[in-house]
Amino acid sequence: MGKGFYISKPLGFVLFGLGVGAVLTIFALSVVYSQEKRKNEVNARDGTRMVTTAAPHSTSAPSNEPWDKYRLPDTLLPAYYNVTLWPRLVPDEQGMYIFTGKSGVALTCVKETNLIIIHSNELNFTLTSEMHHAKLAGLGGTSAPVILKTWFQIQTQFMVILLKDNLQVGKSYWLYMEFRGELSDDLGGFYRSQYTENGVKKVVATTQMQPTAARNAFPCFDEPSMKAVFHLTLLHPPGTVALANDIFIRHSCSDFPLDTENVTIDDQEVLQTRFEPTEKMSTYLLAFVISEFTNLRSPSEANVLIRIWGRREAIESGQGDYALSVTFPILKYLENYYNTTYPLSKSDQVALPDFAAGAMENWGLVTYREQSLFYDPKVSSNEDKEWVVTVITHELAHMWFGNLVTMRWWNDLWLNEGFASYVSYLGADYAEPTWNIKDLMVLQQVQRAFGVDALVSSHPLSSREDEVITPDQIDQLFDTITYSKGAAVLRMLSEFLTESAFAKGLHNYLHEYAYSNTVYTDLWKKLQEVNSSIQLPASINEIMNRWILQMGFPVVTINTRTGIISQQHFLIHPDAVVDKPSDYNYEWFVPITWMKSGSNMGQHWLLTKTASYEPMKTDTDWLLANLNVTGYYRVNYDPQNWERLLTQLTADHKIIPVLNRGQIIDDAFNLARAQIINITLALRTTKYLYEEKEYIPWESAIRNFEYFFLMFDRTEVYGPLQTYLQRKVKPLFDHFKVITSNWTRKPPRYMDQYNQINAVSMACKTGVKGCSELTRMWYRQWMKNPDSNPIPTNLKITVYCNAIAAGGVEEWDFGWQMFKNSTIAAEAEKLLYGLSCTKEPWLLNRYLEFTIEPNLVRKQDVAFAIVYISGNVIGQPLVWDFVRANWEHLTKDYDDGSFFFGRLIRGITRKFSTEFDLQQLQRFKEDIAASSFSFGTQAIEQAIEQTKANIKWVSENKVQVMNWLIEQSA
Incomplete structure (x- = not known):
């Protein structure tokens, strides 16, 4: 997953209207960078002088020197590294956690330098x-030139070594260095995580190298194409275990490699x-972990050693069993899918208490947030699983x-992450075949990507290498477009090629480019070779x-x-100006699948702006395009066809495929926001919902109504909106009450278990009788017996929120205590959200103060907690005041760059829809510009753009929406 997206479901709801993705999910997620680091000039422990030497000229002046460019010159190639690292898991006399290291790299000269x-x-x-700062020796009898001087180019993050004479082309050399760094808690590079076990603080030394943080752990050629072999040695305290990408393991009860030995260094x-x-392999995939973790392992007869590592309490309580x-x-499925054997002898997976992303694909040593690897069936929900x-x-x-096979440069990150996001549903479907999880791609990837890609601030999946140079530019690629749009377009490609042909091309791609680097067109070539017989309107590359x-x-x-069928670039803000030119004039080769009145089906390619296609012509049948939403596009129809579709939904909605019922709702609401159709037409697509029992249409509707709640929860529209949705959701609430025998058992179908959450959540939100009483009853039972939580696992997040909202300080304090006591990350996250739902302003203010105390809320969760509170209509103005008042503090203590502040700003301003809101936001932008803190400025610009669009949408739609909702209540 790389930097990944970590998106919880509640945050996904909160941010969906903005189109700024989960996860996130999801997904995901990111690597965190410290902007201000303490520098030690003296090593107090061993008296060694440490220096950071400036460059020999001003870095502010324009320069064409190779050290002033962010990309490495093409003069040297690394072959292998020898790296020894010794992290100290206790603070030194200055209170710092440090690590010391020695590294050597064998490099070959390919161009004279x-x-x-x-x-x-x-x-x-x-x-x-x-x-x-370094020693240079020749290899294989080669003599090495003398080092004249070395210095550091701080802006481009280079050590520069000037030699008296040139290196010889074709010859190899050995570069050796010794160094010292801080094992900080910034969640990037070589960093520390910590937790408490039996009242004792435990420190973990771990890594997050992607995308550009391997250089924070040891000197290296830190670009994806600079692949090399790594020989690693770790020094660590007795009682700890060291893990790395590769390791020679005894197939016995011992957890230690054959060559772990006791040594004495500096009397320790x-x-x-x-x-x-x-x-x-590439540097960004290197990983190592030193901890007191324990593990679960696969049976000894397995041909691949699989181990799940984590806190002893979590492992011994069975939280790693499901993983x-x-x-x-999953490994066997992927071997068959790729038709390629798993390339390593072991697969370690480690759950870390502190981790910025959802997970990271280090080769052979995958690291995770605890919530991404651990599952407890007694506590965790379906969503967690x-x-x-x-x-x-x-x-x-x-x-x-x-x-x-690795991308040559970060501009093709989308192929790595989009592909893994797509395949994650195939492998999960194999592991859990009863879930029908592949259908969820439409909600979790396609619709999420639509939300961001409909903005003028979007970007292409791939760009030129010279457009992605700096670490900040690389960081910004880890977004919804890369993950979710990447998955959506690859799913579309697989659909029109067929999955079997797609997989065959993948095998040939992996076979030819193993242990090397590629660009995305290399994959297109391999797919074209195995798909030459498939009738396509153009080459895969052209499409x-x-x-x-x-x-x-x-x-x-x-x-x-x-x-007549036509296409146009879809923009959610119709007045937005696209200032990014396209060689293709924003036209696409569109694979259109379609059906008439539930029977006749066909496929057609739209290759131009407008075309005529006689089979789509009809006077009586309804026509539905983009079957099962396999194509990455939205669909609009003439008014008559819209009416026929609405009539069919009312008469017998099941004739229309379930994914397309969700599509009709989602497309209609977004077409209305773009002023392509009237808002009342979009609202009419939800009238049939009182008959709908399926999850995907309901989820699509709820996500789109979230924008209405954001815009209208402080206006007179809120009442009629609540009344309308109450009438739609009550039959669903009653349905689940019946099939669960009065909430005493789970619905049998997986998707029904998800929709039960929607039924209870929306019923409580809209005031359906019995819902609030149900959630408060469960919560009170838990308060009476904290050791036995009676709340159904899938409904916990809804119950926590509603019960705390209906209660007072006693309910909130109990929830806070349970949050602090929780040893299960998934449970803690649900309580983190539930605590934000209280209606007491003073409790919300107290909660905000708690969020910036690292001993109370982990840094990885701070932005989530603050955004959760801002989703509360009472909490939103409190959060806005809090963030402005504490901007300097947040900048200093949570200085992980644009990702943290982008997520924070977009989250807390999503309700902004008045001129006063806009004025405050513009003033905040001016205050930031006048200060020494530059973080978040891009996000503020985007928030201003979104606020202007919200103001316009409300002014144009408020009266229409109000009148229509009142009519429905008459």
């Missing part, structure tokens, strides 16, 4: 001689673990696609470039009276 430029960031180096007894050399049970089947199996599949899919190299997507309009 007298410079060695290697990445290094936030490391202090031992001087080997005056102004020298430590364990020294040497690891087997890795496969040839262990699905990992081997689904999250675990899809994240595991996502990361294991990378073992081949991304790790074995897909229109989806890859230009942002956005089309809305296809079908006129069933004339048979």
Whole structure:
């Protein structure tokens, strides 16, 4: 998953209207960078002088020197590294956690040069001689030139080594360095995580290298194409276990590798673990963990050693059992899917108490948030279980696609992450075949991508390499477009090629480019070779470039009276100006699948702006396009066909496929927001919902009504809106009451278990009789017996929110105590959300103060908690005041760059829809510009754009919506 998206369901609801993605989910998610780091000039422990030397000229002046460019020169290639690292898991005299290291790299000269430029960031180096931070020797009898001087180019994060003479082309050299760094808690590079077990604080040393943080752990050529073999040695305290990408393990009860030994260094007894050399791989996939964790493992007869690592309490209570049970089947599924054997001998998966992303696909040593790997059936929900199996599949899919074959540069990140996001549903469907989980791609990936890709601030999936240069630019690629749109367009490609042909092309791609790097067109070539017999209107390259190299997507309009079909670039804000040129003029090759009145079906390619297609012409039948939403586009129809579809929904909605019922609702609401159809037509697509029992249509409707709640929950529209939805959801609430025997058992179908959550949540939100009483009853029972939670696992987040909202300080304090006591990450996250629902302003203010106390709320959860509180109509103005008042503090203590502040700003301003809101936001922008803190400025600009659009939408639709809702109540 890489930096990944971590998106909880409540946050997904909160942010969906903005189109700024989950997860997130999801997904996901990100790597966190410290902007201000403490620098040590003196090592107090061993007296070694440490320096950070500035460049020999001003970095502010324009320069064409190679060290002033962010990309490595093409003069040297690494072959292998020897790296020894010793993290201290206790603070030194200055209260710092440090690590020391020694590293050597064998490099080959491919172009004559007298410079060695290697990445290094936030490391202090031992001087080997005056102004020298490194030693250089020749290999294979080659003599090495003398080092004249070394310095650090801070902006481009390089160590620069100037040599007296040139290196010889074709010859190899050995570069050796010793260094010292901080094992900080910033969640990036080589960092520390901590937890408490039996009242004792435990410290974990772990890593997050993607995308550009391996250089924070040791000097390296930190670009994806600079693949090498890594020989790693870790020094660690007795009682701890060291893990890395590769390791030679005894197949016995011992957890230690054969070459772990006790050594004494500087009068300290430590364990020294040497690891087997890795496969040839990129630096961002390197990982190591030192901890007191324990593990579950696969049976000894398995041909791949699989282990699930985590806190002893979590492992011994069975929280890793589900992950262990699905990992081997998923690995076997992927081996069959790729027709390629798993390339490693072991698969370690580690749950970390502190982790910024959802998970990270380090080769052979995957790291996770605890919530992404651990599952407890007594406490966790279906959503938690689904999250675990899809994240595991996502990361294991990378073992081949991304790790074995790697993108040449970050501009093709979308192929790595989009592909893994797509395949995660295939593997999860294999592991849990009764769930029908592949259908959820439409909600979780396609619709999520639509929300962001309909903005002028979107971007193409792939760009030129020279447009993605700096670490910040690379960071910004880890977004909804990369993950969700990438998955959506690859799903579309697989559909029109067929899944079997798609998989065959993947096998050939992996076979030819194993242990090397590619660009996305290499995949197109392999797919074209195995699909030469399939009738396509153009080559795969020609078709897909229109989806890859230009942002956005089309809305296809079908006129069933004339048979005319057309396409146009869909923008959610119709007055937005697209200032990004496209070589394809924002036209796409669109694969249109369609059906008439539930029987006749067909497929047609739309290759131009407008075309005529006689089979789509009809006077009596309804026509439905984009069957099962396999294509990445929205659909509009002539008014007559819209009416026929609405009539069919009312008469017998089951004739229309369930995915398309969700599509009709989602397309209609978004077409209305774009002023392509009238808002009342969109609302009419929901009139039939009192008969609907399926999850996907209901989920589509609820997500779209969330925008109405955001815009109208402080206006007179709120009452009629609540009344309308109450009438629609009450039959659903009653339905689930019956099939669960008065809420005493789970619905039998997986999708019904999801829709039960919607039924209870919406029933409580709209005031359906009996709902609030039900949630309060469960919560009170729990308060009476904290050791026995009676609340159904799937309904916990809804019950926590509604019961705390209906209660007072006693209910809130109980929830807070349960949050602090929770040893299960999924449970803690639900309480984190539930606590934000209170209607007491002073409790919300207290909660806000708690969020910036690291001992109370983990840093990885701070932005989520604040955004949750802002989703409360009472909490929103409190959050806005709090963030402005504490901006400097947040900047200093949670300085992980644009991702944290982007998520925060977009989340807390999503309700802004008045001129006063806009004025405050513009003033905040001015205050930030006048200060020394630049974080979040881009997000503020986007929030201003969204606020203006909200103001316009409310002014144009408020009266219409109000009148229509009142009519429905008459």
